[in-house]
Amino acid sequence: MKKYLLMIGLILMLPARGYAAPTENVVVTIAPLYSLVQGVIGDTGEADLLLKGNVSPHTFQLKPSQVAKLQKAKIVFYIGKGMEVFLVRALETLPDSVTQVSMMDQPEMTILEIREGGEWEHHDHSAHNHGEEEHRDHSADDHDEEAHHDHDEHDHHGHEHEEMGDSHIWLDPANAIVMVKAITKELSKAYPENRAQYKENALEMISKIEASDKEANAVLEPVKDKPYVVFHDAYQYFENYYGLSAVGSIVVEPGDAASAKRIATLRKKIAETGAICVFREPQFSDKLSRLVTEETTAKLGTVDPIGAELAPGPDMYPQLLKQVALELVTCLND
Numbered sequence: 001m002k003k004y005l006l007m008i009g010l011i012l013m014l015p016a017r018g019y020a021a022p023t024e025n026v027v028v029t030i031a032p033l034y035s036l037v038q039g040v041i042g043d044t045g046e047a048d049l050l051l052k053g054n055v056s057p058h059t060f061q062l063k064p065s066q067v068a069k070l071q072k073a074k075i076v077f078y079i080g081k082g083m084e085v086f087l088v089r090a091l092e093t094l095p096d097s098v099t100q101v102s103m104m105d106q107p108e109m110t111i112l113e114i115r116e117g118g119e120w121e122h123h124d125h126s127a128h129n130h131g132e133e134e135h136r137d138h139s140a141d142d143h144d145e146e147a148h149h150d151h152d153e154h155d156h157h158g159h160e161h162e163e164m165g166d167s168h169i170w171l172d173p174a175n176a177i178v179m180v181k182a183i184t185k186e187l188s189k190a191y192p193e194n195r196a197q198y199k200e201n202a203l204e205m206i207s208k209i210e211a212s213d214k215e216a217n218a219v220l221e222p223v224k225d226k227p228y229v230v231f232h233d234a235y236q237y238f239e240n241y242y243g244l245s246a247v248g249s250i251v252v253e254p255g256d257a258a259s260a261k262r263i264a265t266l267r268k269k270i271a272e273t274g275a276i277c278v279f280r281e282p283q284f285s286d287k288l289s290r291l292v293t294e295e296t297t298a299k300l301g302t303v304d305p306i307g308a309e310l311a312p313g314p315d316m317y318p319q320l321l322k323q324v325a326l327e328l329v330t331c332l333n334d
């Protein structure tokens with residue numbers, strides 16, 4: 001009897017957990033994706049986030065410790081090779097034991113083409129800094145020169161992105177739900193004991209996204225036809241989903257320079273369209289955004305596509321949707 005009571009005592013002392021195995025060695029690149037992954041993992045474990053704080057995936061570089069973490073990972077979740085350019089080389093060196101999951105490769109993902117031409121101009125080829133390591137060896141590639149302009153004298157920076165589409169896919173809440181489903185499928189393969197728990201967590205995550213989507217939509221309602229200019233072209237999915245009226249971006253990719261001619265074109269566009277705001281981004285200098293708004297009636301606003309100020313975790317993605325909506329409205333509706 002005493003032994004029996006002791007047994008019960010020991011069982012009661014075990015931490016209560018609704019899962020069979022801890023989820024371990026899951027690496028995620030950017031915070032919005034991390035939010036979705038962690039939402040599915042729930043309290044079965046904790047994924048590792050590579051890009052913490054106010055850093056852009058466009059300019060990020062892996063530390064050796066992070067490469068080591070990737071080597072030991074069971075699953076790596078990332079957006080796509082056009083987004084996490086810093087990851088491309090590391091992914092090639094990973095052992096077969098690491099499952100690499102690209103969100104861009106999910107069949108149900110909505111992928112929009114990279115916008116080019118006019119005020120969505122492809123990178124400025126005259127002022128552009130070519131010859132970055134990751135963009136070498138493109139000279140033999142067979143590109144559609146007609147669709148472009150004056151490519152003969154430089155490397156084909158950015159063309160990998162063009163072939164794969166616009167990789168800022170996460171600001172479409174329908175895409176986020178596709179991601180949650182893909183994440184659930186992959187995690188369930190890696191940790192089948194937790195399948196039921198992941199599924200339950202995924203359903204909860206999806207309902208949070210849907211609730212936040214409705215709120216964002218309501219917030220945006222009064223500004224949907226108000227024209228504005230963004231810093232870099234990161235918001236096509238958000239605009240497309242909510243029916244917003246962006247009229248241009250200052251640069252296609254951060255790091256691209258903007259020529260005096262382009263600044264003049266954008267100022268003209270602002271005047272012609274009556275653009276109310278030009279949005280800077282906290283990850284980059286606001287010099288260009290300020291320059292573009294000079295001599296125009298447009299105001300300077302701030303919008304952050306990756307939500308660097310938000311605490312990483314399951315609630316972050318739903319918060320990000322609302323935050324982007326509020327950031328736009330704060331300037332446009334003022």
Ligand SMILES: [Zn+2]
Binds near residue numbers: 122148151156158159
């Ligand atoms: Zn080009």
Ligand SMILES: [Zn+2]
Binds near residue numbers: 058168232234
């Ligand atoms: Zn971007």
